[in-house]
Amino acid sequence: MWSGVVRWGTLVAGIASIVLVFGYASSTMYGxxxxxxxxxYWHISLAWMAAVALGTTFLGSVLFLRYDGRFWNRLAHSSGEIGFLFATLTLVTGSIWGKVIWNSWWEWSDVRLVTFLVVWLVYAGYLVVYSSTENSSDEKYAAVYGVLGFVTVPISYTATRLWTPTFHETTLGNEGVSANIDPLTLVVTIVAVTLLYASLMGVxxxxxxxEDKVLRAKPHNRR
Structure with missing residues (x-):
């Protein structure tokens, strides 16, 4: 029942986001x-939910190392996959938007871009490490990676406060921000992406x- 509510909520919120983005929000930003x-709107929402997803990977990894429960390991890896997908989409949509605003697909001088790319590379590594595990003991290496790798996430998301940004502005708590973002459209879009994340996590x-049931049924299972 709960999964059905999440799926329908994702559909409704997704449609509402599309209607608001194309029918209500202004197409003028930064002049x-x-x-x-x-x-x-989708770039910002995906970026925030990527952070939530990777934070869940961190939490799941910590709980797996503490309690050694298969559920926590599955939670960490599932969220890591989705977080990596959202991070990839964040980079892609940001590049498209950047071409319009900055007239450039990528800027190596921007701290937010570079640090977020580091996040992307770190979690690509996490997925590789996890895929190479062969038993529960090896899975702890992936969990340790999931814990240590998370340090890159808050660094990236606070990069515009830690260093002088080239293009990205600090948005939260910055009354002088020049991006013309409609709050209602952004909130609805964040809700839509949040529900999408919850739906994908369940699947x-x-x-x-x-996979665990299939592996247990095999004479020489991996885990």
């Missing part, structure tokens, strides 16, 4: 009018459970 500016954890 530039362009239809591609609307991608900013991925179920797939993990099926």
């Amino acid at each position: 530039i009018e362009h239809g591609a500016n609307r991608i900013a 991925r954890i179920k797939l993990h459970e099926i």
Whole structure:
């Protein structure tokens, strides 16, 4: 029942986000009018939910190391996969939006871009390490990686406060921010992406459970 509510909520919120983005929100941002500016709502929402997902990987890894429960390990890996997907989409949508605002697909001088790329590389590594595990003892290496790798996430998300940003502005608590972001549209879009994350998590954890059952049924299972 709960999974059905989440799926329907994802659909409704997703449609509402599309309607608001294309029917209500302004296409002018930073003084530039362009239809591609609307991608900013999904870019920001994906970035925030990537942080939530990778934070869940951190939490799941900590709990797995503490209690050694298979559920926590599945939770950490499932959220890591989705977080990596959201981080990838964040980079892609940010590149498209950046081409409009900055007239450049990528800027190595921007601290937020570079540190977020580091996050992306770190969690690509986490998925590789996890995929190479062969038993519960090896899985602890992936869990340790999931704990230590998380340090890159808060560094990236606070980069515009720690260093002088080239392009990205500090948004929270910055009354002088020049991005013309509609709050209602952004909130609805964040809700939509949050529900999408919850829906994907449910599916991925179920797939993990099926994988475990198949492996246990084999004479020489991996885990």
